Each structure stands twice: as structure tokens, then as C-alpha cells.
Amino acid sequence: MLYEKLTGAWNACDLDGWKACYPSDYTFLSHANGMTMTSDDISDDMMLGMMQTTKLEKQRCLYEDENILVEHSFATFGSGAKEAVIAVHTKKDGLIWQTETGATPL
Numbered sequence: 001m002l003y004e005k006l007t008g009a010w011n012a013c014d015l016d017g018w019k020a021c022y023p024s025d026y027t028f029l030s031h032a033n034g035m036t037m038t039s040d041d042i043s044d045d046m047m048l049g050m051m052q053t054t055k056l057e058k059q060r061c062l063y064e065d066e067n068i069l070v071e072h073s074f075a076t077f078g079s080g081a082k083e084a085v086i087a088v089h090t091k092k093d094g095l096i097w098q099t100e101t102g103a104t105p106l
Helices: 002-011 015-019 044-053
Strands: 027-030 035-038 055-064 068-076 082-092 095-105
Touching: 002 015, 002 055, 002 068, 002 095, 015 044
Parallel strands: 027 095
Antiparallel strands: 027 035, 055 068, 068 082, 082 095
16 A cells, blocks of 8 residues: 555655655645645655654554555654644545645654
8 A cells, every 4th residue: 555655755854755645736734733745845855854854753553445544653854843743635546636634742
């Protein structure tokens, strides 16, 4: 399924592998800060920087089928902030079309 490809690319800082999981009309909604971003808002440098500075632990796929992927992890950001993060990815044509996240500071 897509979960293994996505997490493998993130953990390897494989930007091309990560981008291959998303279509050009991808959107990201963060419920933690109410921010919505599109593919155009997410630069390669920004993503690669996040991959290199954000440590994800206890990553797990809660559920995945052809329509949805739900994952949970504990993230430590470059700033030192830590959060429990749940991500719900809506899939379209085998790719992640939209992501909504919720986070709890730790």
C-alpha cells in the first residue's frame, strides 16, 4: 500500500519518492493552526528541510484502503517541540490527494 512508500521516502529523505505519492492538486490542512496549503505552497527546499529536521517515532498505519490512509506518529521538530500527530489522507487515483492533521503538544 501507499503507507510503506510514503514513510520509506520520508525516513530516507527521498524527496522524489515522497513527491511521487502526491498529485499536482494536493492540499494540506492543519487543524492545529488552521492553515491550508496546496502543492504550489510546498517548495522542495521546505519539504527536504522538514524531512531532515523532523524526527518521527512510533510511526504506524492505523488504517489504509483505496480511499483513505490514517497514520499516527510522535514528531520531534527541529525547534525541539514534540507533538503526537494524526494524519488522515484522502486518496484519489492511488495517490494522496488531501491531508488533514491534528496534533497534541507533548
